[in-house]
Amino acid sequence: MKVKRIFAPDMRQAMRRVRDEIGADAVIISNHRVAGGVEVVAAREEDYERAQAELKRSQQKIRPVAAPASVPAEDALAAELRRAKLRIAEARRRAEQPEAEVSQAVNRQIDTEEDEDLRFILQSLKTRQDEQTRRDQVAESVEPENLWATVPAAEASENDASGALVQSMQQEIHQLRALMEQQLNRLSAVPEVPVASSVSPAAPLQQRLQGLGLGSGLIRQLTASLESELSESAAWKNVLSRLADSVPVIGEEYIARGGMIAFVGATGVGKTTTIGKLAARYVLQHGSSGLALVTTDCYRIAAHEQLKTFGRILDVPVRVVDENHNLDEVLMSLRGKRLVLIDTAGMNASDPEGIQQKQMLASVSVRLKKLLVLSCSSQRQLIEKAWSNYQELELNACVLTKLDESGSLGDALTLAVEKRLPIAYIADGQKIPDDLIVAQRQDLVSRAVVAAQSDSAESDPLSSGQFFRAG
Structure with a gap:
């Protein structure tokens, strides 16, 4: 039965991939949550039913064998003899493995010398069993009138013969054990031959994903349960498709929903410039009457001036949060606006000012959306x-900026996937409002591959074309 493991961010996307890759008659065998989404195991319905029928037929062929109520001494010894033979056969099988070529000479010596001893012992046992069978046949052929006279003599003869047979079989079993111990001792003296370590088929893919800058946990997740029969090119496409499916995105114009949106992040990541781009885009589409800009950055004069410049150009009001006007009052005064974009101060959130700003954002009485602005040029x-x-x-989404200055998207994509933080926009330049687009999964993965290709070409122009091949 051909079973496929399919990974997706949620069950709805997993079911869509099951329908696309297996068909409408697919049967879900199991599903469970994994890091970054869900994993579904599925197969075609006819394959699944055929496997179930085959399992039932194989189970019907198995019949339990009842153990005898009492086992004679000869049968117990014979069973012990069989177990000893099985142990010797198992020791021979291990000795004959092709990966230990040094042990072949020892195996041949055991075959030529000890097999003769085993055949002799078995032949002796067979002879004794034949003699016992003949004695039983003679006892059955005695006439009834002479039966009583022969019974005591037969019993005495049988006891003597049984005792001798038991003693003989015990001696032979001891010989078998001695032979087995001798063989195992010889095998333990044979030096082990080191086995060459095999390279995992996922290793080349993992190396290429590392070139994209992805985290190790995400790489293991993407390369888990890959079909072994796939070619390297097909496996690479499969992995990139998995990556695209796992990246969470908003997938639409976030500001079109309206509301009050605060942009938070470290200093210099591009919060103010991103607000200017979004404000210009909104004015071009809907006009300036429904838009207002707010800044909580009362620590840098330049931040005020830049946002006020945007306000004058776009003809929209700009409000400043300071000691005379707190954030809640300013936002309450702008409740009539359809969209309010809030610029915040970029500072260490563990500093007193940073803690105060977080408390201010968390304590407002109006519903406030928060977007985390991340620079792709920053280190992981x-x-x-x-x-x-x-x-x-409680961040709602994130914005990835400075793609034009970054050699890798892997760190930002890894964070988005592992933290399940949707990506709303990506910015790849300073032009307002052109260099800002709505984030799409396939586009993000393509940009990650192109960025890695460019970075590889700059560091090693001769090998870049070999590392990232087409597809």
């Missing part, structure tokens, strides 16, 4: 620190 530690600083605000 800074991106993870930004998430850690602001996650308690």
